Amino acid sequence: MKRVVIGAATLAGAGVAMARWLASRHRPPTPVKDPQEHTRWLGVTINRQPEDISRQGRLPQPLAGLDVEVRMNKAPGDRGTELYARPREPMPIGAAAVMARLRGDDPRQMVRKALREAKCIIETGELLEPDRPFATTRPTIPGRVLDVAIGRAPGEGRL
Amino acid sequence: MKALCWQGVNELSVERVPDPEILNAQDAIVRVIATTTCGSDLHLLGGYIPAMRAGDVIGHEFLGEVVEVGPEVRRHKVGDRVVVCSIIGCGRCWQCQHDMWSLCENSNPKSGLTDELWGGSTAGIFGYSHAMGGFRGSHAEYARVPFVDYGAFSVPDGVDDISAMFTSDSAPTGWMGADLGGVKPGDVVAVWGCGAVGQMAARAAMLLGAERVIAIDRFPERLAMTSRHVGAEVIDYTTTDVTAELRERTGGRGPDVCIEAVGMEAHSPGVEYRFEKAKQQLRIELDRPFAVREAIFACRKGGSVFILGVFAGAVDKFPLGAMMNKGLTVRGAQQHGHRYIPMLLDRVARGELVTSYLATHEMSLDDAPLGYDLFKNKKDGCVRAVFRPGM
Ligand SMILES: NC(=O)c1ccc[n+]([C@@H]2O[C@H](COP(=O)([O-])OP(=O)(O)OC[C@H]3O[C@@H](n4cnc5c(N)ncnc54)[C@H](O)[C@@H]3O)[C@@H](O)[C@H]2O)c1
Ligand SMILES: [Zn+2]
Ligand SMILES: [Zn+2]
Numbered sequence: 001m002k003r004v005v006i007g008a009a010t011l012a013g014a015g016v017a018m019a020r021w022l023a024s025r026h027r028p029p030t031p032v033k034d035p036q037e038h039t040r041w042l043g044v045t046i047n048r049q050p051e052d053i054s055r056q057g058r059l060p061q062p063l064a065g066l067d068v069e070v071r072m073n074k075a076p077g078d079r080g081t082e083l084y085a086r087p088r089e090p091m092p093i094g095a096a097a098v099m100a101r102l103r104g105d106d107p108r109q110m111v112r113k114a115l116r117e118a119k120c121i122i123e124t125g126e127l128l129e130p131d132r133p134f135a136t137t138r139p140t141i142p143g144r145v146l147d148v149a150i151g152r153a154p155g156e157g158r159l
Numbered sequence: 160m161k162a163l164c165w166q167g168v169n170e171l172s173v174e175r176v177p178d179p180e181i182l183n184a185q186d187a188i189v190r191v192i193a194t195t196t197c198g199s200d201l202h203l204l205g206g207y208i209p210a211m212r213a214g215d216v217i218g219h220e221f222l223g224e225v226v227e228v229g230p231e232v233r234r235h236k237v238g239d240r241v242v243v244c245s246i247i248g249c250g251r252c253w254q255c256q257h258d259m260w261s262l263c264e265n266s267n268p269k270s271g272l273t274d275e276l277w278g279g280s281t282a283g284i285f286g287y288s289h290a291m292g293g294f295r296g297s298h299a300e301y302a303r304v305p306f307v308d309y310g311a312f313s314v315p316d317g318v319d320d321i322s323a324m325f326t327s328d329s330a331p332t333g334w335m336g337a338d339l340g341g342v343k344p345g346d347v348v349a350v351w352g353c354g355a356v357g358q359m360a361a362r363a364a365m366l367l368g369a370e371r372v373i374a375i376d377r378f379p380e381r382l383a384m385t386s387r388h389v390g391a392e393v394i395d396y397t398t399t400d401v402t403a404e405l406r407e408r409t410g411g412r413g414p415d416v417c418i419e420a421v422g423m424e425a426h427s428p429g430v431e432y433r434f435e436k437a438k439q440q441l442r443i444e445l446d447r448p449f450a451v452r453e454a455i456f457a458c459r460k461g462g463s464v465f466i467l468g469v470f471a472g473a474v475d476k477f478p479l480g481a482m483m484n485k486g487l488t489v490r491g492a493q494q495h496g497h498r499y500i501p502m503l504l505d506r507v508a509r510g511e512l513v514t515s516y517l518a519t520h521e522m523s524l525d526d527a528p529l530g531y532d533l534f535k536n537k538k539d540g541c542v543r544a545v546f547r548p549g550m
Contacts, residue, residue: 003172004528006204006535047253079253112271120265123251125231128283128305129182130268131295138166138213146212150269150289157274 038091041071041084042108042159044115046122050074050081053122060118068111083118085111101152109155116154161548162216162299163527168206171528176216179295179303184231187307189243193324194221194297195518195545196534197245198354198422199469203288204535207423207439207446208471210272210290218298218546219245219285220328222320225311226301234308240320241311242504243304244496245328247283247294250309261493266306267292276472281493298527300548312500315508321521321545325355325514326503329543332467332494333359334503336418337367339490340465344368349405349414349457350391351450353381355517355543356467357420361391362512364416373408375401375450377426380540388516397428402457415462417454422468425449438475445472455481455489466491517543523550 034040046053050072053060059070060083068085075082087107092100100106120127162176179188197220202208225239235241247267248260255263263282267273270280272290283305286296295303304311314323333356342348348364350357353376361372372391376382382393394404405413423439423446426432431449438444454464455478464487482489506512519542522530530544 003166003170004532006169006171006528006532045253047251047256116270119252120249124185124249124265124306126183126185128249128265128268130293131179131182131303133212134177134214140167140213142209143212146210146289149210149272150293153269153271153289156271157280158278159274 038108039086041086042111042115043082043084044119044159045075045079045082046119047080048122053081053083060122063111063114063118066110066114068114083115085115087111102148106155109152112157112159113154115159160300161524162295163218163524163546164213165203165211165215165217166213169204171204171217171531173525173527174214176214176299179299179301181227181229182303183305184229185306185308186229187225187232187235187304187311188227189221189223189241189302189304189307189311190226191221191223191297191300191302191548192240193223193320193545193547194218194299195324195543196530197328197543198356199287200531201535202423202469202471204531205424208288208290208469210288212289215286215288215293216295216299217286218296219287220324221285221297221302222314222324222327223297223302225307228307232307235311235313239311240314242314242323242327242500243285243297243302244310244312244331244500245285245287246310246494246496247285247292247305248309248497249306250497255309255497258495258498259492260495260497269293284493298524298546300524309497312504315504318504318508319515321518322507322513322515323504324545325359325517325543326500326507328494328496329355329517330359330503330512330514331496331499332356333361333420334363334499335492335494336360336420336465336467337363337369337416338499339492340416340418341463341488342367342369342416345370346415347371347373347409347412348416348418349454350374350418350420351454352376352420352422352468353378353385353393354420357418358385358389358517358542359514360418360420360467361385361389364418365390366506366511369416371408373405373414377428378537381537381542384516384542388513401453405457409459413457413459413462415459417458417462417464418467419450419454419464420467421450423447423470425451425468435475444475446470446474448474448477452476452478455487458485458487460485461487463488463490467494469493518545520544521550522546524548
């Protein structure tokens with residue numbers, strides 16, 4: 001159907017805007033490159049008691065399907081339980097690491113994603129499905145830049 | 160079905176898209192009866208919230224009828240007339256259980272995007288970019304509503320569609336600004352921005368007992384509307400030195416609570432407007448914070464500033480010295496609608512809160528691009544354009 005333009009498209013180009021915005025995510029607020037980057041525990045806090053999280057010593061899904069070390073403790077106050085995990089396998093380095101992150105199968109990305117999903121399943125009973133893009137969506141360059149970022153989003157972030 | 164799609168910066172079109180489906184057991188499908196424009200959409204339209212894909216359906220403030228429910232839905236049934244909160248909350252994470260619904264930890268499946276940017280993400284929001292979950296918006300014939308038991312509220316029989324619809328987003332946002340800004344009986348409250356959000360904040364401040372409420376904008380029709388329907392005093396910032404005027408009206412103290420309802424595309428009559436707009440377009444600065452700066456400067460010592468306007472990134476010249484030395488409390492949030500909607504619907508039913516006058520324009524969904532032209536460019540006195548997909 002007809003597209004309607006409302007006011008001027010004044011930005012230097014939505015593609016540039018998207019790339020800059022996404023790039024700004026990687027500027028860390030601290031000047032030190034974390035020397036423990038590859039070995040830190042990744043953690044989520046789950047609004048449940050420890051016994052609701054691991055039944056008979058079994059790991060919650062989908063964490064159970066990964067090769068991970070796991071630990072858990074009661075969170076302070078009324079905050080529930082802190083669940084931590086980190087990959088057992090050695091981290092890829094150099095070009096392999098870059099490719100793994102882009103593909104979304106970097107081991108730490110997979111652990112972050114699994115922790116978030118386990119939390120959602122334990123707290124709400126199911127994993128929330130994002131809406132699906134539809135075929136009429138126009139392919140654009142900023143759209144493609146965004147698609148890569150979205151693909152990686154479940155495994156990225158601060159955990 | 161038909162839906163209004165974002166196609167690029169300042170480009171919209173009405174398209175045929177597939178109908179939404181139940182994807183989770185706690186979802187419902189709602190037939191949209193009325194859905195409206197919001198200042199937040201202008202930030203998407205202007206390209207200031209960049210995580211948009213051409214073809215994304217926008218819109219988040221709406222009311223409709225439940226037409227299908229997933230197997231785990233308990234509190235709603237087919238046929239319910241519901242107002243749906245613009246924010247999606249799971250109801251069971253720590254944040255939801257502490258009534259901070261816009262911080263829900265389970266409703267944004269793409270939270271990694273903003274987690275990296277801000278060190279923490281928001282809840283999912285309908286039609287508000289992939290940074291807020293990539294959910295399809297409400298400017299459509301049907302909408303999928305996740306966690307519907309928590310996010311949809313049955314509308315009392317005596318309340319009409321349009322009045323109830325504004326309890327989805329603008330009314331709870333305004334209420335939150337006054338409530339979490341700490342408005343108490345006897346306070347003087349100033350509100351920057353006389354859009355629907357600012358007007359609702361001004362009204363909330365009055366209902367919470369403020370003795371004087373002063374609203375600031377530049378559009379004469381919005382100022383007149385705020386004085387007539389809200390009963391607030393008004394200031395035109397293009398002809399008045401706002402901080403001097405506020406001091407003179409408050410015995411030199413300044414307002415106890417300052418509520419900012421303008422956001423990242425703030426306008427200023429000064430030379431800095433062109434300069435900061437250029438910086439924003441080049442992405443040197445992500446937001447233009449004129450009203451925030453003014454609110455912090457004007458606020459009484461020891462007072463509080465609540466930022467309702469949406470911001471995305473870093474700002475320049477944030478008056479940190481004023482904030483620190485004057486002992487201010489500065490807060491902000493995406494709205495925690497679930498916390499306020501039942502109370503707001505009650506107040507609307509009792510006639511204490513009037514919202515329907517905000518709907519200055521009503522039209523069919525086919526005319527939605529025209530509605531955004533009116534709303535964005537503040538033409539013809541437009542405050543909110545309401546789309547009726549059934550029209
Ligand atoms: N926190 C939330 O959850 C939430 C919810 C809804 C809307 N919002 C945000 O609230 C803001 C207002 O929304 P709206 O729908 O009322 O938008 P709107 O565009 O209808 O109104 C904004 C008003 O601000 C005025 N304004 C611009 N510069 C100003 C200045 N320097 N001083 C005083 N007024 C100024 C404009 O003239 C306009 O009338 C937007 O940023 C929107 O994104 C936030
Ligand atoms: Zn809104
Ligand atoms: Zn939640």
